[in-house]
Amino acid sequence: MISRQALLRVGSLMGLVVxxxxxxxxxxxxVLPSPWQVLMSLGRHTLSGELPFHLAITLWRVLVSFLLAMxxxxxxxxxxxxxKTLDIAMDGPLVLGLNIPALVMIILCYIWLGLTDVAAIxxxxxxxxxxxxxxxxEGARAVDLRxxxxxxxxxxxxxxxxxxxxxxxxxxxxMAAARSGLALIWKIVxxxxxxxxxxxxxxxxxxxxxxxxxxxxxAYTLAFAGVVLLIEALIMRPxxxxxxxxxx
Amino acid sequence: MSGLxxxxxxxxxxxxxxxxxxxxxxxxxxxxxxxxxxxxGKSTLLNMISGLDTDFVGSxxxxxxxxxxxxxxxxxxxxxxxxxxxxxxxxxxxxVSLVLxxxxxxxxxxxxxxxxxxxxxxxxxxxxQLSGGMQRRVSLARAFVVAPRLLLMDEPFVSLDMPTGxxxxxxxxxxxxxxxxxxxxxxxxxxxxxxxxxxxLFLSPSPSRVMLDYTVPLERPRRLEGTxxxxxxxxxxxxxxxxxxxxxxxxxxxxxxxxx
Numbered sequence: 001m002i003s004r005q006a007l008l009r010v011g012s013l014m015g016l017v018v019x020x021x022x023x024x025x026x027x028x029x030x031v032l033p034s035p036w037q038v039l040m041s042l043g044r045h046t047l048s049g050e051l052p053f054h055l056a057i058t059l060w061r062v063l064v065s066f067l068l069a070m071x072x073x074x075x076x077x078x079x080x081x082x083x084k085t086l087d088i089a090m091d092g093p094l095v096l097g098l099n100i101p102a103l104v105m106i107i108l109c110y111i112w113l114g115l116t117d118v119a120a121i122x123x124x125x126x127x128x129x130x131x132x133x134x135x136x137x138e139g140a141r142a143v144d145l146r147x148x149x150x151x152x153x154x155x156x157x158x159x160x161x162x163x164x165x166x167x168x169x170x171x172x173x174x175m176a177a178a179r180s181g182l183a184l185i186w187k188i189v190x191x192x193x194x195x196x197x198x199x200x201x202x203x204x205x206x207x208x209x210x211x212x213x214x215x216x217x218x219a220y221t222l223a224f225a226g227v228v229l230l231i232e233a234l235i236m237r238p239x240x241x242x243x244x245x246x247x248x
Numbered sequence: 249m250s251g252l253x254x255x256x257x258x259x260x261x262x263x264x265x266x267x268x269x270x271x272x273x274x275x276x277x278x279x280x281x282x283x284x285x286x287x288x289g290k291s292t293l294l295n296m297i298s299g300l301d302t303d304f305v306g307s308x309x310x311x312x313x314x315x316x317x318x319x320x321x322x323x324x325x326x327x328x329x330x331x332x333x334x335x336x337x338x339x340x341x342x343x344v345s346l347v348l349x350x351x352x353x354x355x356x357x358x359x360x361x362x363x364x365x366x367x368x369x370x371x372x373x374x375x376x377q378l379s380g381g382m383q384r385r386v387s388l389a390r391a392f393v394v395a396p397r398l399l400l401m402d403e404p405f406v407s408l409d410m411p412t413g414x415x416x417x418x419x420x421x422x423x424x425x426x427x428x429x430x431x432x433x434x435x436x437x438x439x440x441x442x443x444x445x446x447x448x449l450f451l452s453p454s455p456s457r458v459m460l461d462y463t464v465p466l467e468r469p470r471r472l473e474g475t476x477x478x479x480x481x482x483x484x485x486x487x488x489x490x491x492x493x494x495x496x497x498x499x500x501x502x503x504x505x506x507x508x
Contacts, residue, residue: 146333153298153327154347154394164346168337246337246374 033215041219050204051223058201059227061117061189065124066181072125073132074174080133081140097130102188106195115196124188131184132177139173171243179236186228251275252315252398252430254297256306258455259289266292267304268455274447276397277428281441284451290434291330293456294400297432298327310398326396326429328404332383334375334390341371344390354393361389365419381412388416392423399429403436414472417444421468442480443472450488460488 017035024034033041045051080087080094106123113119143166151161167174193202201220208216252274259267266289274280284290295301297308299316308315310324334343345351345358362371365385375383384404391399401420405413421444424431435441441448442464450460462484466476 146329146331147335149300150327150329150333150335152300153325153400154390155325156347160346164338164342165335168335171337243337246376 031214033218037215038218038222041215042222045216045219046223051220054199054201054204054220055223055227057199058189058193058224061121061124061193061200062182062185065121065128065189066178066185068121068125069128069132069181069185070174070178073129073177074136074170076129077133077136078140078170081137081143087137094130094133097126098134102127102191106188106192110196117197120189120192120197123192124185127188128181128185132181135173135177135180136170139170143169168243175236175240175243182228182231182236186224250311251278252297252432253307253309253312254293255308256293256296256304258306259292259296259301259304265455267296268457270451270457272449272458272461274430274432276430279424279431279433279444279446281433281435281445281448282451283435283438283441283448284456285453286436288451288453288456290436290451290456291402293451294327294402294432294434297398298325298400315398324397326391326394326399328384328387328391328399328401330403330406332375332380332387334383334386336375339372339374340367340378340386343375343386344393347390347394349394358389358393361393362386364423365389381408381416384408384416385419388420388423392427392429395427396429399424399431401431401433403434405440406435410473417472420444438481438484439472439477442466442477443470 021035024032042051076090080090105126109119109123109126113122147165147169148161151165156165189200190202190205193200194206197203201224204220205217208214208220254273255271256267257269258265270293272280282290282293292301296304296306297315299308315324335346338346340362341355341358342351344362345355348354348358351358359368359371362368365388367382367385367389370378370382375386378386387404391401405416408416417440431445433441433444438448445464448460448462448464449458450462451457452459464480466480470477
């Protein structure tokens, strides 16, 4: 059963590569290199140490802004789900936050905070926080008060109540927020790097774009996609399984 | 006096008074049943005693001290609700040890108690894997694991079939006789009250107060389906027809299904 699933996952990805190879072969053009050429390029960039360096920097920015967005978004989401008055008061700004284009936030952060890493990370986090809020607020509204009453009747210590009674009810929502969050943050971090940083995958893509080096662009993309898939397979899916195994 | 002293002058929901001038006391170790028509504020009363609801005029005292003043030990209170209210993401054992003041150090006590209620084989099972009766047993074990001095039960065995309900009632009595907490047992089933309790308090329809404080004149063990209890129930209905009108409606429905 599990091996069948794995086979399906790998198979569909292999199919994509085959399709790519076929189209590249038919087109026979410098703007669409073959998978083999891209793989060679990937090897070269990796061996020179340049790709691992920029990838690590990008990953670090993703991690920091992801954690920042999740923490702040979760806190605000819980508060808004819990207190009706605050929910109403903050709903307007929230809708605004959801709809301001990412590019605008990025430009404003760079202008106001300077072309720094802090500005880059704040810009990415600001783009993600509103969606985390919306998802966590949904969860906080659905919290089962009857279970909280149990905690209250037995006078559970605050921390234990939070960890064993309250937060488990939010886990499905937190997982959804984390997943969609990573997907969004990957994309925005590259734009932020392209616009105002002098390292990272986004910056490198910008340079190769100027040289019209499609092979290198695809090599970086490939490395990046590989990391995303690894994180999904090694962290997100096992975590989700662990948190929801009681559903049986 | 020692034990529980409850005096609710008034409890309102918005403009409606649901409890007024309700007062009773109970001795340490006593088993008290509260019977009343539905909507008489029985659950509200338990919530006020447990401290879940503090928005009322009156006082709830234990040995002449306010029951839930700051710094009170949580080990004083066990509570069972109408539903088992287990945490679906915690195993049987973790659900019980959750309420201990030191879950790790006292783990063995939780295990021993679960074995005692017949759940020794499902310590690691999730609640969703347990039957309704088993879930109530976990809930019962959770209530007793804190060694409560006061045990509040809000129709805990409602909507169970008769054999399952009887097993749970026997289990409750066995644990009560061993640990002797003061039990407040809310039910709308008069026969259940007569089968379990030392004393039965009859509550009036809303705004509720105590209409009759009745000491059950039967020796233990008693049988819920036994003739003693059926006879006692009839006698009560004869002596207090108006008083029990609210209870009567539900009782007739139940009594119709009993064959003696």
